[in-house]
Amino acid sequence: xxxxxxxxDVCAGYGGSVVLDGLSLQVNEGEVVCLLGANGAGKTTxxxxxxxLVKPTAGDLTFAGKSLLRVPSYDRVNEGICLxxxxxxxxxxxxxxENLLLGAFCKRAKADRAKTLDEVLSVFPRLAERALQxxxxxxxxEQQMLAIGRALMGxxxxxxxxxxxxxLAPKLVMDVYEAVSKTAKLGISILIVEQNAxxxxxxxxxxxxxxxxxxxxxxxxAELRGSKLVQEAxxxxxxxKRNSTRDRRRT
Amino acid sequence: MAVRxxxxxxxxxxxxxxxxxxxMVIASLSGSAIAGDVAFRIATxxxxxxxWNLMAGAxxxxxxxxxxxxxxxxxxxxxxxxxxxxxxxSLIPAMIVGALIGAxxxxxxxxxxxxxxxxxxxxxxxxxxVVAVMxxxxxxxxNGLYLDASKHPGPMIVTLVASIGAILIVFVSWLxxxxxxxxxxxxxxxxxxxxxxxxxxxxxxxxxxxxxxGAMASFAGGINIWRGGYLDPGVAFELITTINSQIAPxxxxxxxxxxxxxxxxxxxxxxxxxxxxxxxxIGASLLLYGGLLIVIVLVLPNGxxxxxxGVSGIRRFPFLRGKQPRSEAAS
Amino acid sequence: MTKESSQPxxxxxxxxxxxxxxxxxxxxxxxxxxxDCFGIIGANGAGKTTxxxxxxGYLRPTKGKIVFDGVSVTGKTPFQLAxxxxxxxxxxxxxxxxxxxxxxxxxxxxxxxxxxxxxIAEARAFCDEPLRLVGLADQAExxxxxxxxxxxxxxxxxxxxxxxxxxxxLDEVMGGLxxxxxxxxxxxxxxxxxxxKTTIVMIEHLVHVITRLCDHVYVLNFGRELFQGRPDDVIExxxxxxxxxxxxxxxxxxxxxx
Ligand SMILES: Nc1ncnc2c1ncn2[C@@H]1O[C@H](COP(=O)(O)OP(=O)(O)OP(=O)(O)O)[C@@H](O)[C@H]1O
Ligand SMILES: [Mg+2]
Numbered sequence: 001x002x003x004x005x006x007x008x009d010v011c012a013g014y015g016g017s018v019v020l021d022g023l024s025l026q027v028n029e030g031e032v033v034c035l036l037g038a039n040g041a042g043k044t045t046x047x048x049x050x051x052x053l054v055k056p057t058a059g060d061l062t063f064a065g066k067s068l069l070r071v072p073s074y075d076r077v078n079e080g081i082c083l084x085x086x087x088x089x090x091x092x093x094x095x096x097x098e099n100l101l102l103g104a105f106c107k108r109a110k111a112d113r114a115k116t117l118d119e120v121l122s123v124f125p126r127l128a129e130r131a132l133q134x135x136x137x138x139x140x141x142e143q144q145m146l147a148i149g150r151a152l153m154g155x156x157x158x159x160x161x162x163x164x165x166x167x168l169a170p171k172l173v174m175d176v177y178e179a180v181s182k183t184a185k186l187g188i189s190i191l192i193v194e195q196n197a198x199x200x201x202x203x204x205x206x207x208x209x210x211x212x213x214x215x216x217x218x219x220x221x222a223e224l225r226g227s228k229l230v231q232e233a234x235x236x237x238x239x240x241k242r243n244s245t246r247d248r249r250r251t
Numbered sequence: 252m253a254v255r256x257x258x259x260x261x262x263x264x265x266x267x268x269x270x271x272x273x274x275m276v277i278a279s280l281s282g283s284a285i286a287g288d289v290a291f292r293i294a295t296x297x298x299x300x301x302x303w304n305l306m307a308g309a310x311x312x313x314x315x316x317x318x319x320x321x322x323x324x325x326x327x328x329x330x331x332x333x334x335x336x337x338x339x340x341s342l343i344p345a346m347i348v349g350a351l352i353g354a355x356x357x358x359x360x361x362x363x364x365x366x367x368x369x370x371x372x373x374x375x376x377x378x379x380x381v382v383a384v385m386x387x388x389x390x391x392x393x394n395g396l397y398l399d400a401s402k403h404p405g406p407m408i409v410t411l412v413a414s415i416g417a418i419l420i421v422f423v424s425w426l427x428x429x430x431x432x433x434x435x436x437x438x439x440x441x442x443x444x445x446x447x448x449x450x451x452x453x454x455x456x457x458x459x460x461x462x463x464x465g466a467m468a469s470f471a472g473g474i475n476i477w478r479g480g481y482l483d484p485g486v487a488f489e490l491i492t493t494i495n496s497q498i499a500p501x502x503x504x505x506x507x508x509x510x511x512x513x514x515x516x517x518x519x520x521x522x523x524x525x526x527x528x529x530x531x532x533i534g535a536s537l538l539l540y541g542g543l544l545i546v547i548v549l550v551l552p553n554g555x556x557x558x559x560x561g562v563s564g565i566r567r568f569p570f571l572r573g574k575q576p577r578s579e580a581a582s
Numbered sequence: 583m584t585k586e587s588s589q590p591x592x593x594x595x596x597x598x599x600x601x602x603x604x605x606x607x608x609x610x611x612x613x614x615x616x617x618d619c620f621g622i623i624g625a626n627g628a629g630k631t632t633x634x635x636x637x638x639g640y641l642r643p644t645k646g647k648i649v650f651d652g653v654s655v656t657g658k659t660p661f662q663l664a665x666x667x668x669x670x671x672x673x674x675x676x677x678x679x680x681x682x683x684x685x686x687x688x689x690x691x692x693x694x695x696x697x698x699x700x701x702i703a704e705a706r707a708f709c710d711e712p713l714r715l716v717g718l719a720d721q722a723e724x725x726x727x728x729x730x731x732x733x734x735x736x737x738x739x740x741x742x743x744x745x746x747x748x749x750x751x752l753d754e755v756m757g758g759l760x761x762x763x764x765x766x767x768x769x770x771x772x773x774x775x776x777x778x779k780t781t782i783v784m785i786e787h788l789v790h791v792i793t794r795l796c797d798h799v800y801v802l803n804f805g806r807e808l809f810q811g812r813p814d815d816v817i818e819x820x821x822x823x824x825x826x827x828x829x830x831x832x833x834x835x836x837x838x839x840x
C-alpha cells in the first residue's frame with residue numbers, strides 16, 4: 001500500500017500556545033484510520049492543519065507524493081481532501097440541496113455532481129426528503145448527516161470525518177459507519193476522529209492515539225482495542241464501577 | 252473580565268483619568284479660544300462616541316446617531332427661543348427628548364438586529380431631517396433658526412459644562428462596565444436567544460440602554476447649538492455626526508471602556524495636526540486625515556487600547572486567537 | 583417508591599407542533615414528576631429538540647397546553663419561564679463566544695431567581711462550584727469561542743447549573759465527550775438527581791447513560807409517542823429496537839454494561 005497522506009513532525013498552535021507538538025502520522029490509499037484522543041488533545045487541530053485552515057509552524061505535510069505546505073486550503077479540496085468538520089458548520093440559510101451542491105464546488109467534483117448527489121441522498125434518505133428545507137432548521141442529527149454528505153460530495157481521495165457519530169441515533173451511527181466501509185471499498189482513504197472509540201475502532205484498519213500534541217500509541221485496530229491505555233481512557237474500563245452504582249440504585 | 256496584560260497598576264489608571272479630566276477642565280477655563288475649542292470638540296465627540304459604543308456593546312449598531320444629536324439640538328434651541336429657557340435649563344428637554352426617542356426606537360425595532368436595525372436608525376435620522384424641513388413654522392425650515400443670543404452664558408461656561416458632562420458620562424459608562432447590566436448587555440450582543448434562557452429580558456435592557464444612550468447623544472447635540480448658535484435641518488442631522496460617533500470608538504477600541512476616550516482625543520488631534528500642517532492646500536488635510544485613519548485601522552484592528560493591552564472587545568476568529576484549551580486527560 | 587406519589591412539575595398536554603407541511607410533534611402527552619430524571623430518546627428528527635423548544639417557550643405549540651409547576655405556561659416567553667425556574671442547554675451549543683468561560687457561567691448566576699440578589703463578587707465565587715463539577719475550573723479564563731466541542735457542551739451544563747433551576751432540560755449534553763468524561767458528568771447528574779432539588783429532563787443518544795440515570799424514558803418517533811416506561815423495558819421493546827436502536831442493546835454499537 002502506498003502512502004496517501006503523511007504528516008511528519010508537525011507542530012501547530014493558536015496565538016502563542018502549542019497544540020500539535022511533533023505529530024507524525026500516515027494514511028495509506030484505501031485505508032480507514034482513526035485518531036483517538038482526549039478532549040483538547042489536538043485532534044481537531046490536526047484536521048485543520050491537513051485542510052490548511054491552520055498553518056503548521058514546523059514539520060512537513062505531503063499528499064499523494066506532493067508537499068502540501070504551499071497549497072492553500074481551497075486548492076487542497078481540489079486535490080481531494082474533504083472534511084466534515086466538528087460541530088457541523090453547515091450554511092444555515094441555504095437549503096439542504098444547496099449545501100450539498102456547494103460540497104461539489106471544486107473542479108474535480110463538479111462534472112459528476114448530479115450522480116454524486118444521488119449517491120449521497122441514497123445514504124441519507126432524510127436529506128432527500130428535506131432537500132428544500134433551510135439547513136439551519138434541520139435537527140441536530142440531520143445537520144450532522146448533511147455535513148458528512150457535503151464532504152462526500154467533493155469526491156474525496158481523503159475523507160476526514162471529525163466526530164461523525166456526534167448527535168446521531170444509535171441506528172444511524174451504524175448506517176454512517178456502514179457508509180464509511182462502503183466508501184473505503186471504493187478505494188477512498190478515510191481519517192476518522194472520534195470520541196466514540198468503540199465504533200471507530202470497529203470500522204478502522206489502523207488507529208493512532210493523540211496525547212499532548214503527538215502520537216502516544218499506534219497500531220492496528222485490534223492491537224489498540226487490546227491495549228491498556230485505550231481501554232482505560234476510551235473504552236470505559238470503569239464499567240464495573242458504573243454497574244455497581246447502578247445496581248445500588250435499583251435496589 | 253478577560254485576561255488582560257497589566258500595563259499599569261489600578262492607581263495609575265485613576266491618575267491618568269483624573270489628569271485627563273483635569274486637563275479638560277483647565278482647557279475650558281483657560282480662556283484661550285483654541286484650547287477651549289479643542290476641549291469642546293473633544294467633549295462632544297466623547298459623549299456621542301461613548302453613547303454609540305455602549306449601544307454597540309449591546310449588539311445595537313447605530314447608523315443614526317445624528318438623529319439623537321439633531322433632536323437634542325432642536326429641543327434645546329426651541330426651548331430657549333419659544334419657552335424662554337436658560338442655557339442650563341435647555342439641556343434638560345434635550346436629554347428627555349433623546350431618552351424618549353431612544354426608548355421608542357427600542358420598542359419599535361423590537362427584535363430587529365444587525366444590519367436591519369442599523370438601517371432603521373439611518374432611516375430615522377433621514378426621516379427626521381425631512382420632517383424638520385417640512386415644518387418651517389417650528390424649525391425655520393431650510394432657512395434655519397438662530398438661537399436667542401441674549402441667553403448665551405458665554406463660551407467659557409458652555410465649554411466647561413460640555414467638559415464636565417463628558418467626564419460624567421465616561422464615569423457612568425465606567426459604572427456600567429462594573430455592574431451586572433454589563434453581563435446582560437454583552438450576552439444580548441453575543442446571543443440574544445440563548446441569553447433569554449438565563450432569565451435576561453431583552454426588551455427591558457434594550458429600552459434602558461437606548462434611552463440612556465439617546466439622552467447622552469442628545470445632550471451633546473443640545474450643548475453643541477450653544478457654540479454656533481445656528482441650526483438648520485441639514486446641520487442638525489448631518490451624516491458626519493454619525494460617522495464620527497463610530498470612528499472614535501473603532502479607533503480607540505470598540506466595546507471597551509477606554510476606547511471612545513482614546514479614540515476621541517486621537518481623532519481630534521489628528522484632525523488638528525493635519526489641518527495645521529496642510530490647512531492651506533484645500534482638501535489635502537482631509538485626504539491625509541482619511542489616509543491616517545485607514546492606516547490606523549489596518550495596523551491596529553482592535554483599536555489602540557486593544558493593541559496596547561491585548562484586550563479586544565471583538566474577536567473575529569475566536570478559534571485562531573484564543574488559547575486552545577487542553578484538558579487534563581482522562582483519569 | 584415515593585416518587586410515584588410526588589407532584590407533576592411538568593405536564594405536556596396533547597401538544598402539536600406543525601412547521602408548514604411537517605408535523606414535528608403530534609399529540610404529545612407526558613408528565614414529569616418532581617425529583618424525576620426523565621429521559622427522552624428517539625431517532626434523528628423525531629422531534630425531541632422541538633419538544634424542548636415548545637416547553638421552554640422558544641416555539642409556540644400549534645395546539646395543546648404546557649403546565650409547569652401547576653400553572654399553564656403556554657405562550658410564555660423563554661425569559662419568563664427561566665425566571666419561574668426552568669433551565670435548559672442547547673444541542674447545538676450556544677455559548678457567549680466573546681466571553682470567557684467564567685463570564686458565561688456568571689451570566690447564568692447573575693440573572694436567575696436567586697441571582698438577582700447576588701453581587702458580582704458573590705456570583706464569581708458561586709460559579710466555582712458549577713465549573714468544578716463539569717471539569718472546566720482550570721479553563722475559567724479561556725474564551726468560550728475557542729473551546730473544543732466537548733468543552734462547549736460542558737459549559738452549557740455549567741451555565742444552566744448556575745441558574746439553579748427547578749427543572750433542568752438537557753439536550754444532548756454528553757455529545758463530543760470521551761468515555762471518561764461521560765462517566766464524570768453522569769456522576770454529577772446522578773448527584774443532582776439524588777439531591778432531589780432539581781428535576782431533570784434529558785435528551786441523549788448514549789443509551790447506556792439513559793438507562794443508568796433515568797427513572798422513566800419517553801420514546802418519540804416521527805413526532806409521536808412510540809413507548810414510555812422504565813428504561814429496561816424501553817430498550818427491550820421491539821419497536822424501539824427497530825426504530826431507534828437498530829439492534830438489541832447488548833450488541834449495539836454504543837457499548838453498555840456487558
Ligand atoms: N423551524 C423549523 N422549520 C421546519 N422544520 C423544522 C424546524 N425545526 C425542526 N424542524 C424539523 O422537525 C423535525 C424535528 O426536529 P427536532 O430538532 O425536534 O429533531 P430531534 O428529535 O431533536 O433530532 P436530533 O436527534 O437529530 O437532534 C426535523 O425533521 C426537523 O428538520
Ligand atoms: Mg435535537
